[in-house]
Amino acid sequence: MTRAEIFKEMEEMFGLVPSMFKSIPDATLELEWSLFKQVQLAPGEIPAKYRELMGVAISAITKCRYCAFFHTEMAKLNGATPAEIEEAVHYAKSSAGWSAYVNGMQIDFEQFKREITQVCQHVRLARESMGPGDMSE
Structure with a gap:
């Protein structure tokens, strides 16, 4: 073209x-x-609203005001509420903070992987033993 x-x-x-x-x-x-x-x-596997909320979160971490504006407006265009946008940014802030902490403290990565795997197994078993809606998904 x-x-x-x-x-x-x-x-x-x-x-x-x-x-x-x-x-x-x-x-x-x-x-x-x-x-x-x-x-x-x-269109893709992830609906546009959720892709844009991911964009909002990423742009908050990268501190790109152009990206933050673009993805926020696109998220709204695709039906995201102000509360969803705030939650995406808060989630990004929390993730970045924990990333800084565990990396800065040099937490043993292999132990971390074992613990997270164990946590996921525990939650799966708990979900299986409860009825639908009994535990946050």
Whole structure:
């Protein structure tokens, strides 16, 4: 596709050509646009709302204001509530904090893996012994 054809497709989809695409050189524009459509816009195994909530969480950790704005707006467009957006950010904050702690403390990784495997086995067995809805899933 030519640059003009790609920009026409963007205008039909978005109502404009986002400036981030205008700065991409001709040599890679088609590849970048194709990849963007496939990864960011095409239906996949994970529903769009949840993919965007993951994007919100990742952008919070990477501290990219462009990504945070993009993924927050896309999450809202796909039905995410303010409470879901806040929860995604809070989850990211918690995960990053624990990552910093266990890495900084150099917790034994093999022991950590054994413990987490044991925890998951325990929870699976507990879920199997309870009726549906008795334990958080």
